[in-house]
Structure formats: C-alpha cells, structure tokens
Amino acid sequence: MRGMQAWPFSPSPRLSTRRTWLLAGTAAVLAGCSSAPVQPPADRRTAAGTRSGGAAGGDALQLQAELREALLARTMLVVNTPYTYGGNSPEGGFDCSGLIQWAVQGIHTGRLPRTTxxxxxxxxxxxxxxxxxxxxxxxNTLGGPYSHMGIFVGNGQFVHAPSKGGTVQRVRxxxxxxxxxxxxxxxxxA
Structure with a gap:
C-alpha cells in the first residue's frame, strides 16, 4: 500500500490534517449539548419556603411532582428520533438539551431554558x-460539569440524545x- 506507513511510524502530514479535522468535527458535534460551565445556583427560597419559579432568570423551576410521569411519557415517545445538532423537535431531531426542552414544554407553559x-x-x-x-x-463529556444531560427514567437508566449519527436512546x-x-x-x- 503505497503512501501508507505502519503503526510505529508517524502518519503522513495529509493523514494528520485529516485526523485534526476529524477530531475537530467530532468535538463540534459533541459540543451540541455543551455550554459554558456554571456554578449551581444557591437554593433560593421565598418567604413561603419554596423555590421561586422563573426559569429564564436562573431560578429553579418547581413543578408539581404529579407531572413526573407525564414528562417521562412524553420523553419515551421520541426514543429512536435522530440526533440533530441544535434540534428540539421530533420532526427536526434532538440534541440533548433540545430533548429536555421539548419534553418539559409538554407539561409546562412558561419560558424554558435551552442549554445544559x-x-x-x-x-x-x-x-x-x-x-x-x-x-x-x-x-462532564467535554470538560465542563454540564456538557451533557438526560432524563432519569428509573431502574438505573436515563434517556438522552447522544451525538451525531445516534438516536434518542435509553442507557444505563x-x-x-x-x-x-x-x-x-x-x-x-417540588
């Protein structure tokens, strides 16, 4: 095989360039769910003793516990939907945070976050x-504590939108x- 070198030798410059582009492309795809690391918010409480509920302002949402199963049912509807960078719909595909946004939109009408x-x-x-x-x-899939996310479905499993070429799936x-x-x-x- 002309032009190819055996393993102990360094690859040709052309192969190194291809590898660099492949690694850069892979990192960009995996970054679909990533965002800048943030510190978890302090547990903000109102006088009534419950967390405030504005998602857009960074305060914790506090939905009724009875909505958990509705969230899970909605999430399970889109298992096997293709991954799409920036996607947030069954028709267009999902990235990890887009999956969460879509699922929560089915149980909450307020403004919702987008990034992990x-x-x-x-x-x-x-x-x-x-x-x-x-x-x-x-x-932490890309060096930040909130690079990727999923929804815990019980029995030691969660559902997530993994990466390019994948589909929404249930994983242990x-x-x-x-x-x-x-x-x-x-x-x-709550």
Missing part, C-alpha cells in the same frame, strides 16, 4: 430524597462511559 448550563441553573440539586424518575442527570447509568462522567442529578419537581 441553563437547565442546571433552573433546577435544584437532588440531595436527601435521592434520584427519582423525571430528574435530570448531568455529565452504570454504562462505563457515563458512570465515570456523571456530574450530578438535579430536579425541576
């Missing part, structure tokens, strides 16, 4: 009560790739 970091700002940390169906799970939390990149769980439910 905005979703982190608009949700509360899951602590004492533990992870429940409908909670969000966040992963203990999947080796995701287990070591898990950042935290957060919730929009």
């Amino acid at each position: 970091s905005q979703w982190a700002q608009s949700s509360a940390p899951v602590r004492e009560r533990g992870l429940q169906r409908g909670d969000f799970v966040f992963f 939390m203990d999947n080796p790739y995701f287990a070591k990149r898990f950042t935290e769980a957060r919730s929009i439910f």
Whole structure:
C-alpha cells in the first residue's frame, strides 16, 4: 500500500490534517449539548419556603411532582428520533438539551431554558430524597460539569440524545462511559 506507513511510524502530514479535522468535527458535534460551565445556583427560597419559579432568570423551576410521569411519557415517545445538532423537535431531531426542552414544554407553559448550563441553573440539586424518575442527570463529556444531560427514567437508566449519527436512546447509568462522567442529578419537581 503505497503512501501508507505502519503503526510505529508517524502518519503522513495529509493523514494528520485529516485526523485534526476529524477530531475537530467530532468535538463540534459533541459540543451540541455543551455550554459554558456554571456554578449551581444557591437554593433560593421565598418567604413561603419554596423555590421561586422563573426559569429564564436562573431560578429553579418547581413543578408539581404529579407531572413526573407525564414528562417521562412524553420523553419515551421520541426514543429512536435522530440526533440533530441544535434540534428540539421530533420532526427536526434532538440534541440533548433540545430533548429536555421539548419534553418539559409538554407539561409546562412558561419560558424554558435551552442549554445544559441553563437547565442546571433552573433546577435544584437532588440531595436527601435521592434520584427519582423525571430528574435530570448531568455529565462532564467535554470538560465542563454540564456538557451533557438526560432524563432519569428509573431502574438505573436515563434517556438522552447522544451525538451525531445516534438516536434518542435509553442507557444505563452504570454504562462505563457515563458512570465515570456523571456530574450530578438535579430536579425541576417540588
């Protein structure tokens, strides 16, 4: 095979350029769900003792817990929908935060976040009560705590829109790739 070199040798400059473009393209595709890292919001409380509810301003949403199953049902409707960078509809495909936005739009009529970091700002940390169906799970896939996200569906699984060439799918939390990149769980439910 003329022009090709065996493994111990460095690749040709042309192959290095192709690899560089491939890596850059892969990073751009994976960045579809990424956003600048943010600090989780402080647990803001009103005089009544509940979190305030403006998603656009960074305050945590606080939806009724009874809406969890409606969110999950809506999410499961779009499993196998193709990944599309910037996508947020069944017709146009989904990226990870677009999937979340679309699913929550079906149970909440207010203004909603779009990026993973905005979703982190608009949700509360899951602590004492533990992870429940409908909670969000966040992963560090690109060097930031909120690079990727999905919706926990129970039984150790979550649904997410993975990357270019993939489809919305259900994956185990203990999947080796995701287990070591898990950042935290957060919730929009009271």
